Amino acid sequence: MAEEVAAKGEEAPGQTVSRLLCCLETASSSRAARLEALAGLRAALVEREMPAEVLQELFARQLLRPLTRCLLADPAERCRELALELLRHGLAHGAQPDLALPVLMPALAQRLCEAAPGAGDAREACEELRLGLLRLLGLLLQLCPGAALAPYLPEVVRVLRASLRDSFPEAKREACAAAVQAAKAMPEHFHMQSESLISPLMQAISHQHFRVRVSVIQATGAVIQFGNVKSLDDVLSHLAQRCFDSIPQVREAVISVMGEWLLHLRDRYSYFHKLIPLLLSGLADEMHENRELALSYWKKVGLQWEKENEDDIKDKLDFYSTPPYYPQGLARPGLGCRELVTRDLFRILPGLCHDLTDWVTDTRVKASRLLFILLQHAEDHITQHMELLLRTLYRACLDEEVLVGRECLKAAELIGTFVSPAVSLKLIVSDLKKAPLPSHLMVLSAVIRGSPRKVLQPQLVYLADTLSHPHVSQCTAEVSYLEQLLGCVEAFLEACQEDCKEISLQLTKILVTIMAIPVAGHLHEQLEDTMKSLAEVQGLAGLVGLYRQHIAQLMEWVSSAPDTWTCYSSELLQLDVIATHSGPAIGEALQELFLILKTCLQTSKDPLMRLKLFSTFSQLLQESNKTVNSQGQFCNYLEIVIKDILAPNLQWQGGRTAAAIRTTAVSCLWALIYSELLSPEEILKVEHLLLPMILATLDEDSKMTRSLSCQITSVFLNVNGKQFQPDQLSTIYPELLKRLDDASHDVRLEAAKALVNWFKCIDDDKKALLKTNIEFLYQELLVELDDPNQNIQLAVLDILKEGGLLYPDLLAKEIKAVLHKHRSPAFLNQLLLHIESTGWRYSES
Template identity: 60%
Template sequence: MAEDGALGDQPRAADVVKALGRHLGGLQEPGRDARLRALRAIRAEVQERPLSALVLQEVFAKQLLRPLVRCLVGDPAERCRELAVQLTCHGLSHGARPAEALPCLLPALAQRLCSPQGQSHEPCEELRLALIQLLSLLLELCEADLPTYLPEIIRLLYAYIRRQKHFHMQSEFLIKPLMQTVSHQHFRVRVAVIQATGTVIQFGNGKSVDDVLSHLAQRLFDEIPQVRQAVTSVVGEWLLHLRDRYSYFHKLIPLLLSSFTDEMPENKQLAVSYWKRIGLQWEKENEEDLKDKLDFYSAPSHYPEGVVRPELGCRELVTRNLSKILPGLCHDVTDWVEGTRIKASQLLFILLLHAEDHITQHMELLLTTLYRVCLSEENNVVRNCVKAAELIGTFVSPKVSLKLLVSALEKTPMPSNLMILAAVIRGCPRQVLKPHLSYLANTLSQPEICQRSEEIFYMEQLLCCVQAITEVCQEDCKEISLQLMKVLVTIMAIPRTEHLHEKVEESMCSLAQVQHLSGFLDLYKQHIDQLMEWVSVSHDCWNCYSPEVLQLDVIATHSGPIIGEALQDFIPILKTCLQPTKDPLMRLKLFTILSQLLQKANETINSQGYLFDFRGYVSCLFSFVFCSVSQYKRRNHLKICLYFMISHICPVLLVQLRICFFLELLKRLDDAAHDVRLAAAQALTDWFKCIRNDDEKTVIKSNIEFLYRELLIHLDDPDQNIQRAVLEVLKEGSVLYPELLVKEIEAVEHKHRTPAYCNQLLQHIQSTGE
C-alpha cells in the first residue's frame, strides 16, 4: 500500500520538478534581482502550495537541496542567502527523510559558520542566527543519525561557543552606549534600547545587570506604555532565563512587581503572567525543598477580600529575598521624588501580601518607616502605607504587633502612631483580636495617650482607633465600652475639635448599637456613675488648665437628661471647685456649664426632679457666685453667670434665697468696676422678671419696698450709663407695686440733682397703669 501511495505521488512530484526546472537556472544569473525572482518562484512552488511529505522530500532531496546550499554558502546577496535558509528549513521540517540532508548541509554550515581560524564567513548577524537555528533544527530532527557526523557537529558547536564566550566577554562594553540612549526622545528608540539591553545581558555578562537596573527602574515612570511594557518583558525574561538569575532575584523582583500597579491593564496583566510563570518555574526547580509546603500549607483563615493569593513559588521568592529588598524600598518610600514615593508605597503592599506571616521578622523596620511616612500629607502615599499596615494586622499576631505599636505610642505619641494602630486593628481578625481588647482599650484611655496632645490630627487618628475597634470587634466591645467612652469624651472635650463632634457622636451611636442599646444617651446612662467617678478623682486640685474640667463639660452637657441622675456626684464637684480660693477662670468655666444646664433645667440637671433635694448645695453655689462677682472684670462673663442663675434657678428655690440674692446684687451696684455695676443692674432686672406669683410677691413686699428705696438712690448716680441701667430695673420692678414705687419717688425726687429720670419713671408707671 505504501508503494502504491508512493507511485501515486510520482506524477505530482514530476510536475513539481518540471515546474522548478524553469526557475533553478535563474540561480546562476549574475544579477541579484534575477536570482531573487528565481528563489521567490521556487518558494511559491514548494512552500506556498500544499505538498505531501513524500513529494516534498522527492523534490527537495533530488532537485533543490544542492542549489539551495550553494546559494546559502556563496550568494553575495544577503536577501538571497536568507531565502535559501528559509527554504532549506521548510524542506527539512516538512520532508519525509530529513537525515538525508546531513552529508550536504553540515559541511556547508561549517564552512559558513567557522573557518580554521575560528572566524565566521557569514558577516550578517541575523543570518548567523538563522544558520544556528538551522543547525538546531537538524539536531532535533536527525537525532538517531547524528553519531556518524559527531566530529563535524562538535566543531560547529565549539566555534559557536567560542563566539558566545567572546560576546560574553565583550558585551559589557555595549552597556554604556545603550544606557546613554535609553532616555532618547523617541519612544521607539527607548523601546529598542531596552530590548537590546535585555538580549545583551541575557547572552552576555550577567554582571552588567547592576549597571542597568537604575536606568530600567527609571523607565517604569515613562509616560509611554510601550516603554514600560518593554521593561516588564525584559525583566520577566531575565527572571526566567538569566543564567545567574538566583543572584539577582532581590534586585529584579521589585522591578517586575512594580508593574502590578501599572495604569495600563495590558502591562499589568503581562507582569502578572510573567510572575506566575516565574513562581511555578521556581517551584519545579525547588520541588524537594517545598514538598511539605506544597502538600500541607493552607491559606490563612482571614485573607483580604477581593485579593487573589499568589502561588507558593511567588510567595517563597518574596519571603526569601525580603530582607534584601525592604531596606532599599523603605528608603524609596521617603525619597524626595514624589513618583518614587508613590511607586515604592504601592510595591510595599504587594510585597507584604506575598510575605504573609513572615512580615513578623521585619516589624521594627516596617513600623519605623510607616510612622515616618504617615506624618506627611500626601494622600496617595499615606493611603498605600495604611493598606500595607492593614496587612500587618491580617498576618502578624497581635501579641507581637500591639506590643511594638503600644510601646512606640507610649514612648512618643504621634498621630502617625495612631494611624498605623488603627490600620492594624482594621486588618486583624475579630477572634484573634478579642483576647487583646482590654489591653488595647486601657492603653488608649490612659491620660498619657488620649490627653497627650490637643493637635487636631492626633485627635482624628485617636477617633479612628475607636472606630476601628468598634467596627472589627462588634459585640465584644461591651467589655471595653467604658474605656472607649472615656476616649470619646476626651476627644469631644479638646478645644477646636468642634468639627469632630458629629463623628464622635456617630462613634458613640455605633458603640451603643453593637451593645444593642438605642443610642448614645443609653451609653451615658450605662456609664454615668463611672464617668463621674473618673472625671472627679482629682477635682480638688483642678485649675483652668485641667482637662477634667472640659471632660466634665462634655459629660454634663452632652448626656442630656442623664446628668440629672448623677447630681450626687455633680453638685459636690461644683461645691468644691467654686470655692472663692479656687482658680477664678476655672470657676468661671463651671459657672458657664451650670448656666447652660439651667437654660433647660427640666431636660438636663432637673430631669429627674432631684435638684430641689440639693437646695443646701445650691444655696452655697449662690454665695460662691457673689463672692466671685467682684473678681471678674468682663461684663459678658458676669452676665452669663448671673443672668441664667436668676432666670432658671429662681423658679425652683425658696423665697429666702431670692432675698439673699437681691441683697448681694445691691452690694454689687457699689462695685468699683463699672462693668460689674452694669451687669448687676441687668441681673436685678431679670430678678424682677422672675417674680410673677401673687403669693410670693406678698411674702416679700417689704423687701421689694427696700429694694425700690435703694435703687432710687442709684438713679441719681453721677454716671449716666448707671442711671439709665437703674431706670430699666425700676421700670421692670414697677409692675409689682406701682403705687408703692410712686410714693417712694415723690419722697426723694426733690433730693436728686436732676429729676429727669424720676419723671421718666413716673410717666412709665402712669402709661402702663392706664
C-alpha cells in the first residue's frame, strides 16, 4: 500500500500521521497548530476511506496514546473534542479494542471522576465532552470482552458513580446506559461492585426529567439482575414510588424491570412476595399499553413457574376446574399466577393493608386496586385471611377518596364470591352485633352482592333477622348508617330476587324503621323505590300489596307495650309510617290500631306523643275510605273514637302542647263529620257529649281550631235542628256571636254560617222563650252589618234574613233605630225589602 502511494507521488498514511502527530505533540505548538493537526488527522482517518487494517495498525501503534494525552491535557475544548472523535473512530474500527483499555480507562476515570482530596481537579468541565467521554466508555463496554474489562471494573464503577451524580441530565442517562452495558458485559465480576452503584442510582431515580427516571429504572434493573441481589431491598421502596409517577413511560419502565426480575433474577423465589405486588399494580395502570405489558409479563411468569414446579401442581393442572360462580366480566388468571399469589399472600397482605391506611391518597388508591387483583388470584384461599381483610375493609371503604372506597367494595364482592357465606357473614355479623358501624353494613352489602344466589339462600333468614333486630336497625339515627342499612336491603334484592319472599317481613321492617327516622327524609324516594322492588320480586301489587301482606305482623311488631311509649319511642314513628303509607291495608288492622290509640291518647300520657298520634290519626281520617274505612269496619270503633279518644282530649288543659292536641282533636272530629263517618243519627248521639267542649274551643288561640269548631257547631245545629232546647240554644249563640268579632275573617264567616243554622233551630214553641235573646241578637247583628268588610256584611245579612222571619216587626224597629248610624243604608233597605217580601208591611209597624 505504501509503495503504491509512493509511486503516485503521494505521502503514505503512516508518514502523514507521524507528521501530524509531531505537530500535535510539539511543546511549542499553538492552539491553532494543534487544531490544524487534529483536523488533518480527522481528514486522513475519517473523511478518507482508509483500509481497515491500516487504520487498526495506525491507531494501536501511533494514535492511541497521543490522542489520549490530548484528551487529558489539551486546554482547548475543540482539540479535546476532535481527539475524542478520533478515539471513538479508531475504537469502532479497531480489531482489538481491548488493547486500548490500559490507556483509555485511567484517562476516562481521570476526566470523569472527582480528584482525591489534595490532588488537582482534572475533571472535564464541558458537559458535552463529559457526555462524549461516557459514550466512549459505552463503546469500550460494548466492544471489549468481559474478561478484558474485568480488571478495570473498579475504574468503570468509579466513573459510573460520578456520572450518575452529574448535573447534566444527558450525562446521567448515558451513565445509566453504560451501567447496563457493564452489568451485561461482565456478570461474573460485576456483582462484587454493583452495590456501590445503588446509592447514586436511587438519588437520581426522582430526577425532574422523566427520561432520566426511565434510564435510572432500567439501569437499576440491570444492576440488580446481574449484580448483588441483596441490594434489592434497598431499591424496592424507590421503585414502588415510581409506580405513582405521572408519566406513563416511567411506570412502563418499572413494569418491565419487575417482569424481567420475576423471570430471570437469581434467587427470585425468595423475593416473589416483594416483586409480585409491583408487577400486579401494573394491571391496574391508567394506560392500556402498560396494563397489556404487565399482563404479558405476568402470564410469562405464571407459565414459567408452572413449568418449574410441574411435579408439585400436577394434580391441580389435571383436575382443578373453574369455580361455578366466577364473576362475570373477569378473566380467570392462569394456575401458575394464582399459585404464586396464593403462596405469598400471607407475606403480601399485611403490607398492603398498611398501605390502604396510608396518609398519601395515591398510595391508598394503588393499594385498593391491587387488593382487588390479589383477591381475584387468591380465590377461596382468601378465607384464611378474613379477619385481617375485614378489619382493613371496614376502615378503607369509608375513605374520603371515592376511588379507594369503590375498589375496596369491589374487593369485598370477591369475598362474597369466593368465601363461604357461613364464614364471611358470620364474621361480619359478629362485628356488627358488637358495635354496629356504617362500615360494617357497607362491607356486608358488598359481600351479599358478590355472593352467588344459591350459596347465599341458606343464610337469608339469619341475616335478615340480624339486620331487622332493634340492636342493629335502630341503634343510631346517623344518616350514613341508615344509608348503608338501606344498601343492605338493596343488595338482598339484587342478589336474591324471588328468594327475598322468605325474608320479606324482615326487609319491610328495616325499610319502615329507616323511613320512620326524621333525618332520613332525603331517602324517602329511594326507600319507596326499594319497597316497590321488594313487592315486585314477590309479584305483589305495589306498596299496598306489600303492606297488605304484612300488615298484621307489622302492627303486632309496633304494638308491643304501647303504654310505655313516649314521644321518643321508635314504635311511635314506625306506626306513623305504617298507618300513613299502607293505604287501604291499614283498614284491615283496625283492632290493633285502635288499641294503640286508646292506650296512648289518654290524657295522662306524654303530651308530645299524643300530639304526634293525633296528627297521624287526623291524616288517616282525611281520606278515610282509602285508609281506616277501606273495609267499611270503622263504624265499629266510633264509640272508642268519641268517648275514649276525642272527648278526653277536648277537655281544656293549660299549655301550648295541650292546645295543639285540642286542635288535632278538633281536626279529627271535623274529618269524621266531613268524611261522613259520623252519620246524622250518630251525630245526634254524640252532640250532648261533645258540643260543650267544642263551644269551649271557640276561644282557642289557634285560628284553625276556632274555624273548625264553628263548622262543627254549625253541623250540630243543622243536624239536631228542632231537638235543641231553649236553654241549650241560649248557651250556644253568645259563643258564636263573639266569633263575629274574631281577628280572622275566615272564623267570622264560619260563625255567621253557624248562626244561620242557630235561627233555623227555633220553632214556634221556642220563639217566645227566646224573644229577649233574639232581640239582643238583632241589635248585635245590625252593628256587624255595618262592618267595613263586604263579605262579612253579606254573611250577617244572610243571618238577619233568616232570623228576621221570627220577629219581623221587632227587626224593622231595630233597623229604623240604627238607619241613620250606618255608613250606607243599602243593606238595611235590602233587609227591609226582604222582610216585606215575606208578607210583613213596614207601614203597619
